[in-house]
Amino acid sequence: xxxxxxxxxxxxxxxxxxxxxxxxxxxxxxxxxxxxxxxxxxxxxxxxxxxxxxxxxxxxxxxxxxxxxxxxxxxxxxxxxxxxxxxxxxxxxxxxxxxxxxxxxxxxxxxxxxxxxxxxxxxxxxxxxxxxxxxxxxxxxxxxxxxxxxxxxxxxxxxxxxxxxxxxxxxxxxxxxxxxxxxxxxxxxxxxxxxxxxxxxxxxxxxxxxxxxxxxxxxxxxxxxxxxxxxxxxxxxxxxxxxxxxxxxxxxxxxxxxxxxxxxxxxxxxxxxxxxxxxxxxxxxxxxxxxxxxxxxxxxxxxxxxxxxxxxxxxxxxxxxxxxxxxxxxxxxxxxxxxxxxxxxxxxxxxxxxxxxx
Amino acid sequence: xxxxxxxxxxxxxxxxxxxxxxxxxxxxxxxxxxxxxxxxxxxxxxxxxxxxxxxxxxxxxxxxxxxxxxxxxxxxxxxxxxxxxxxxxxxxxxxxxxxxxxxxxxxxxxxxxxxxxxxxxxxxxxxxxxxxxxxxxxxxxxxxxxxxxxxxxxxxxxxxxxxxxxxxxxxxxxxxxxxxxxxxxxxxxxxxxxxxxxxxxxxxxxxxxxxxxxxxxxxxxxxxxxxxxxxxxxxxxxxxxxxxxxxxxxxxxxxxxxxxxxxxxxxxxxxxxxxxxxxxxxxxxxxxxxxxxxxxxxxxxxxxxxxxxxxxxxxxxxxxxxxxxxxxxxxxxxxxxxxxxxxxxxxxxxxxxxxxxx
Numbered sequence: 241x242x243x244x245x246x247x248x249x250x251x252x253x254x255x256x257x258x259x260x261x262x263x264x265x266x267x268x269x270x271x272x273x274x275x276x277x278x279x280x281x282x283x284x285x286x287x288x289x290x291x292x293x294x295x296x297x298x299x300x301x302x303x304x305x306x307x308x309x310x311x312x313x314x315x316x317x318x319x320x321x322x323x324x325x326x327x328x329x330x331x332x333x334x335x336x337x338x339x340x341x342x343x344x345x346x347x348x349x350x351x352x353x354x355x356x357x358x359x360x361x362x363x364x365x366x367x368x369x370x371x372x373x374x375x376x377x378x379x380x381x382x383x384x385x386x387x388x389x390x391x392x393x394x395x396x397x398x399x400x401x402x403x404x405x406x407x408x409x410x411x412x413x414x415x416x417x418x419x420x421x422x423x424x425x426x427x428x429x430x431x432x433x434x435x436x437x438x439x440x441x442x443x444x445x446x447x448x449x450x451x452x453x454x455x456x457x458x459x460x461x462x463x464x465x466x467x468x469x470x471x472x473x474x475x476x477x478x479x480x481x482x483x484x485x486x487x488x489x490x491x492x493x494x495x496x497x498x499x500x501x502x503x504x505x506x507x508x509x510x511x512x513x514x515x516x517x518x519x520x521x522x523x524x525x526x527x528x529x530x531x532x533x534x535x536x537x538x539x540x541x542x543x544x545x546x547x548x549x550x551x552x553x554x555x556x557x558x559x560x561x562x563x564x565x566x567x568x569x570x571x572x573x574x575x576x577x578x579x580x581x582x583x584x585x586x587x588x589x590x591x592x593x594x595x596x597x598x
Numbered sequence: 599x600x601x602x603x604x605x606x607x608x609x610x611x612x613x614x615x616x617x618x619x620x621x622x623x624x625x626x627x628x629x630x631x632x633x634x635x636x637x638x639x640x641x642x643x644x645x646x647x648x649x650x651x652x653x654x655x656x657x658x659x660x661x662x663x664x665x666x667x668x669x670x671x672x673x674x675x676x677x678x679x680x681x682x683x684x685x686x687x688x689x690x691x692x693x694x695x696x697x698x699x700x701x702x703x704x705x706x707x708x709x710x711x712x713x714x715x716x717x718x719x720x721x722x723x724x725x726x727x728x729x730x731x732x733x734x735x736x737x738x739x740x741x742x743x744x745x746x747x748x749x750x751x752x753x754x755x756x757x758x759x760x761x762x763x764x765x766x767x768x769x770x771x772x773x774x775x776x777x778x779x780x781x782x783x784x785x786x787x788x789x790x791x792x793x794x795x796x797x798x799x800x801x802x803x804x805x806x807x808x809x810x811x812x813x814x815x816x817x818x819x820x821x822x823x824x825x826x827x828x829x830x831x832x833x834x835x836x837x838x839x840x841x842x843x844x845x846x847x848x849x850x851x852x853x854x855x856x857x858x859x860x861x862x863x864x865x866x867x868x869x870x871x872x873x874x875x876x877x878x879x880x881x882x883x884x885x886x887x888x889x890x891x892x893x894x895x896x897x898x899x900x901x902x903x904x905x906x907x908x909x910x911x912x913x914x915x916x917x918x919x920x921x922x923x924x925x926x927x928x929x930x931x932x933x934x935x936x937x938x939x940x941x942x943x944x945x946x947x948x949x950x951x952x953x954x955x956x
Contacts, residue, residue, distance in 0.1 A: 327762065331689075399773055400763035404685065407756035415757055415780050422776035423769075 242286035242362055245353070247279045249452050253349060255549075256455030259472060259541055260567075261345015261372025262552025263498070263521030265304030266316070271350035274318050275357065283357035288338050290366050290445050293436030298334055299364060300325045301381075301434055302351045303342035305393070305416065306426035316347070318354035320394050320428040325355050327392040328430040331402055340364035340439065342379065342431055344447040345372025345522070346552075351428075366443035370570035371539050374497055374521035376416065377409030378582045380572050381434065384442035388412040392430040395423035417495070425493070444570045458548050468548025469563045472541070479596050481526055481534050482515040482564040483508050483545060489556055497521055502542075502556050504564065515564060517542065519553040524587040526564060532591050535584045537573035538566045566596045600644035600720055603711070605637045607810050611707060613907075614813030617830060617899055618925075619703015619730025620910025621856070621879030623662030624674070629708035632676050633715065641715035646696050648724050648803050651794030656692055657722060658683045659739075659792055660709045661700035663751070663774070664784035674705070676712035678752050678786040683713050685750040686788040689760055698722035698797065700737065700789055702805040703730025703880070704910075709786075724801035728928035729897050732855055732879035734774065735767030736940045738930050739792065742800035746770040750788040753781035775853070783851070802928045816906050826906025827921045830899075837954050839884055839892050840873040840922040841866050841903060847914055855879055860900075860914050862922065873922060875900065877911040882945040884922060890949050893942045895931035896924045924954045 254268035275285075293299065302321055329335055339352040339359070344367040352363045368379040382388065391403040393416060401419050406412035420427045434443075454476055461471035473480060484504040491500035499520050506513040516527040523540035526533050534540055542551045545561040556562075572578050574595065584591040612626035633643075651657065660679055687693055697710040697717070702725040710721045726737040740746065749761040751774060759777050764770035778785045792801075812834055819829035831838060842862040849858035857878050864871040874885040881898035884891055892898055900909045903919040914920075930936050932953065942949040 331762075397769065398763060398765035399769050400761070401773060401777075402760045402762055403758070404689075404760055405756060405758035411755065411757050411781075415759060415777055418776045418780035419759075419773055422772050 241292065242288055245285045245287050245363070247276070250275055252455035252459060253448065253452045254455065255458055256451035256453065257344060257346055257349030258550045259454060259458065259543070260451055260539065261343060261522055262550050262554070263346060263372050263374055265306070265346050265348035265351060268347040268350050271316060271347045271354065274316060275350055275353050278318065278354070278357040285353050285356045286362040287365050287448060288362040290364055290440050290443055293337065293364070293439055295435060295437040297337035297436035298332070299434045299436065299439050300328060300336040300339045300355070301342050301368065301431040302339055302355055303348045303429055303431065304351055304426065305420045305429045316354070317396065318358055320396060321351050321355040322358040324392050324394045324428040324430040325359060327394060327400055327402065328390065328433060331390060331392065332433060336361060336433070337436070338362045338364045340443070341367040343367055343369040343372040344451050345369065348372065349448070349451055363448065364439060364443070365448045366439060366445045367447045368443055370444040370447055370573065372522055373582055376413035376431070378586065380442050380444050380570070381432070381438065382409045383572060383577045383581050386432070386434070386438055386442060388432050391416055391432060393419055394428045396426065397423070399423055421495070444572065462548065469543050469545060469565065472543065472548060473565055476567045478565045478567040480563060480565050481540070481596070482506060482510050482528065484510055484515065484562065486556060486558055486560045486562060489558065491553070498553055500553070504562060517564065518589070520587055521553060523553065525584055525589050525591065532584070532589070534566045534596050535589070535591065535593060536587065537569040537578060537582050537593070538595050538597065539569060541565050541567060568597050599650065600646055603643045603645050603721070605634070608633055610813035610817060611806065611810045612813065613816055614809035614811065615702060615704055615707030616908045617812060617816065617901070618809055618897065619701060619880055620908050620912070621704060621730050621732055623664070623704050623706035623709060626705040626708050629674060629705045629712065632674060633708055633711050636676065636712070636715040643711050643714045644720040645723050645806060646720040648722055648798050648801055651695065651722070651797055653793060653795040655695035655794035656690070657792045657794065657797050658686060658694040658697045658713070659700050659726065659789040660697055660713055661706045661787055661789065662709055662784065663778045663787045674712070675754065676716055678754060679709050679713040680716040682750050682752040682786040682788040683717060685752060685758055685760065686748065686791060689748060689750065690791060694719060694791070695794070696720045696722045698801070699725040701725055701727040701730040702809050703727065706730065707806070707809055721806065722797060722801070723806045724797060724803045725805045726801055728802040728805055728931065730880055731940055734771035734789070736944065738800050738802050738928070739790070739796065740767045741930060741935045741939050744790070744792070744796055744800060746790050749774055749790060751777055752786045754784065755781070757781055779853070802930065820906065827901050827903060827923065830901065830906060831923060834925045836923045836925040838921060838923050839898070839954070840864060840868050840886065842868055842873065842920065844914060844916055844918045844920060847916065849911070856911055858911070862920060875922065876947070878945055879911060881911065883942055883947050883949065890942070892924045892954050893947070893949065893951060894945065895927040895936060895940050895951070896953050896955065897927060899923050899925060926955050
């Protein structure tokens, strides 16, 4: 049964999505401006449960692609996301039953809503990362061995590309990233279309609800002047990894990604220790005094210790008081195939995955 | 009326094409190996005159794309060129009546023959450069204001891309070049399809015949131990610009192009002078003692002074004895719109075009 996504949930979804991932297509608060405007113009987005899809329904998987710094600065136009979906429909010669998010982390949690509001299609309550990851092959669909093509890409000018075939997920990533970089490191994409069956079998379900609930808990804690970091840990069954102050940031935009590391000097229980957080768009591995202590696929979040707001790899800066927390990963990401796709080695760290939750 | 392209013309076409342009998809002699093999297996390619096309026939415009050094080293597989044509047919949902060359210079003169031999389609006796040029917008079709999309691109693995829309020829060049670079700076492409009417109005006609005749003249002069450079000048109504010895080469592969310059020390009538040839895949401007004396769209050729073989920007080296000759450009390239598209300013030189033939 379709359920209307109420306007008052938009801020909760954006807040939760920003905690679940800061590299996923930029800042979700910018996307809320677009979505609120569409609601003000009368649009309403319906949410559909994966179980309600017919096996042969076609589902569009959408995301904004690019370097976080660009997504941070440029307000997305919802028409580009809708156009990426239409371009794929034209290519397939079949309409989509519904639209879903590639990643529930960051602005891309809202990307399907923008397209859905313009196209009058429902959004599926699911994604394929359960957070945000920087590369195309880092999805539950890739882990499930599903096809990686075709992919449509639309830029902010009038350029449109379809990758009709790719040898592998890595090649799909490489080719689509090259196009994205050429058009200014920001583009709207419609990834390989999925059948209803594929979404039911390999999607990460209920993540729209999870992100909205997480965001609501944080907003409510803030309103009550409670500790929002504690509220996140409590609601999402997370673990605090470190508390401290940012003392160094090393960051470069290269090959369409934002890469680097930040160093945190401990306070309170962590006084005397340092934590280094390495990142590629998203936080990847935490080293305490040089030893890896937490890592992907456990979800590492950097939160402002006072407001509980997430701090992204593109906006972390000297002097911020921060809490590093880990949240449990969706089960599929911690399977051997999952760890191969999104574990520390997938980010270039020769470390065996060890969960802080085991 | 279709005319069979006889096997004995393959070497003449390759020889002529190599004089008309050395950056056009690499060395044509490698492509002759492929085409001869297809002929040995029974394939025969028919040549069609532009005037024989119906106005609403669809024509595929093909080329290998990439940096000359890569094209020089990697033997092309004719199936990739054929696949680029088929991919475009699938996308259009319409079959092509015939196939034509993007550029008659370099290996790309033979590219339509490779696809045609496999697909059983004729080759049109035309191209849209009358030589070779490094960028997508440097064509008579672009000068005519025709559409620049869609474009299909197939690599040597299993990656396939369609650029379904581009804001401009420059953006088409930028996006397709980014894909080409990502897949290793070599790819088979089918450019924007043309109607029979467009080929008749804006194609550069008869260039398959012209290249074949030019090549035959050189081969015959060589066989007679005559001066092949003189034979080129005589047959193609060219002018000798300089004779000398290569004393310096400065060359880098960057952004999918081969750029740089070579310096020639004069001999005979040019003793005491130096000529500097600046290039981007193709020779662009000749500076004699620092003054520009010959430039695109006049066609600059660097020929081995003894054999008359063309020397490409990718293979020029210290010590070679060379003759620099200029050949007249097709009329459309010397119009104001032509000079804007392919004149010295299009290559970054702030010089007014002055033809050596006026």
